[in-house]
Amino acid sequence: MNPENVVFEIQDHGPGIAPLDIDKIFDKFSRNGSKDNGALKGSGLGLSIVKSIAExxxxxxxxxxxxxxxSTFFLQVPITQIARTEKEIAS
Ligand SMILES: Nc1ncnc2c1ncn2[C@@H]1O[C@H](COP(=O)(O)OP(=O)(O)OP(=O)(O)O)[C@@H](O)[C@H]1O
Ligand SMILES: [Mg+2]
Incomplete structure (x- = not known):
């Protein structure tokens, strides 16, 4: 384990995500992670918000x-936060 980061790992035993879709699921309004989830309701924003907060x-x-x-989802964040300018925080 890299001591500079903490990594959260969240595992499910759901339908899974096809290899072709896995890079798209973190994009806004992406709702094509699995062919089996057509009946599931969602905005397609959840994972893009997680990505934005992580970055x-x-x-x-x-x-x-x-x-x-x-699927297993990973969220990695540095333990020590880098000081940011007001401008960066506003962007
Ligand atoms: N745990 C998962 N297993 C399988 N596919 C998933 C999983 N999480 C997300 N996906 C796929 O990725 C897509 C995008 O997920 P995301 O969380 O961004 O949006 P959503 O779940 O559709 O809506 P919401 O904004 O309500 O979370 C989902 O619609 C689904 O196709
Ligand atoms: Mg979601």
Whole structure:
């Protein structure tokens, strides 16, 4: 483990996400993570908000998944936050 970061790991046993879709699920209004979830309601914003918050903390998010088995989402953020200017905070 990198001592400069904390990594949260969240695992589910849901429908999984196809390899072609996995890079798109963090984009705004992306709702095509799995062919099986057409009936599920959602705005397509949740993961893009998570990504935005992670990046504003100089961190990152990613997922690994197997179709039909489930997904694991990772959220990594630095333990020590870098001082930011007022301008950066406002952007
Ligand atoms: N745990 C998961 N397992 C399988 N597919 C997922 C999972 N989480 C997200 N996805 C796929 O990625 C898409 C984008 O997810 P995201 O959380 O951004 O939006 P949403 O769940 O559709 O809506 P909401 O804004 O209400 O969270 C989902 O619509 C779904 O297709
Ligand atoms: Mg969601």
């Amino acid at each position: 504003r903390h100089h961190g990152k998010v990613w997922a690994v998944s197997t179709l039909g088995k489930g």
